[in-house]
């Protein structure tokens with residue numbers, strides 16, 4: 270009987286937590302070098318969604334990610350990942366980071382390892398799985414990004430788009446439920462960009478992920494996003510669907526979308542900051 274009660278309680282817990290957003294930020298203020306970069310940030314990223322975080326260069330997109338991965342401690346407010354506050358202590362922080370896959374700008378592939386060895390790296394570092402299992406998992410991850418045939422190639426033998434996909438397979442190695450893409454299209458041509466963005470969507474569906482894509486590539490990202498936020502001038506200036514973004518008349522958002530140098534967003538935000546004067 271007690272066992273049944275425990276089982277019911279744990280089912281109830283699972284049901285409540287699955288309603289929680291994958292990421293929640295509330296009343297968040299983030300500072301760098303003593304200067305406020307972002308303030309009054311309220312954001313809920315629903316589980317299973319692809320959310321695009323857009324904004325001009327220097328607007329604070331990387332700073333927002335740093336708060337999410339626990340690299341930057343908020344000056345005020347809260348960041349929760351799967352219902353738990355991002356820990357500050359090293360051990361729980363490392364445990365949380367294993368649940369968050371990050372595709373970094375610039376891939377970060379090790380040049381003296383093959384594609385397969387690069388993908389195996391997180392599995393070798395963070396698990397005690399036997400070699401045969403690791404090989405099988407690596408094969409599955411490379412298959413997921415359409416690069417099984419490239420397993421034995423070194424990064425210098427891969428095109429930019431292929432290297433990005435190997436890095437993506439590596440970010441997925443530990444089966445994280447949350448994926449963060451930091452400028453995933455930098456340096457890619459339009460065809461490779463299309464391949465990477467459709468992979469982001471497809472992996473989100475097939476692996477049941479939640480994805481956050483930080484980018485200034487609006488036109489390539491909107492077709493695969495469920496939700497978009499725009500940050501500019503130190504805060505969230507838009508939050509809505511891609512269709513709502515397309516239709517917005519907000520001058521600040523329009524300036525960013527249309528790439529106009531003059532308007533409510535200063536061209537060089539750093540230069541105008543009082544500390545930088």
Ligand SMILES: Nc1ncnc2c1ncn2[C@@H]1O[C@H](COP(=O)(O)OP(=O)(O)OP(=O)(O)O)[C@@H](O)[C@H]1O
Nearest residue numbers: 301302306324325326327328329330331332333539
């Ligand atoms: N370590 C740091 N110390 C001081 N200021 C910083 C630091 N990192 C970033 N900043 C400042 O914070 C602001 C936001 O930078 P951030 O890198 O988050 O912007 P971004 O939107 O990611 O830009 P980009 O698209 O160019 O990568 C900028 O004004 C930047 O100069």
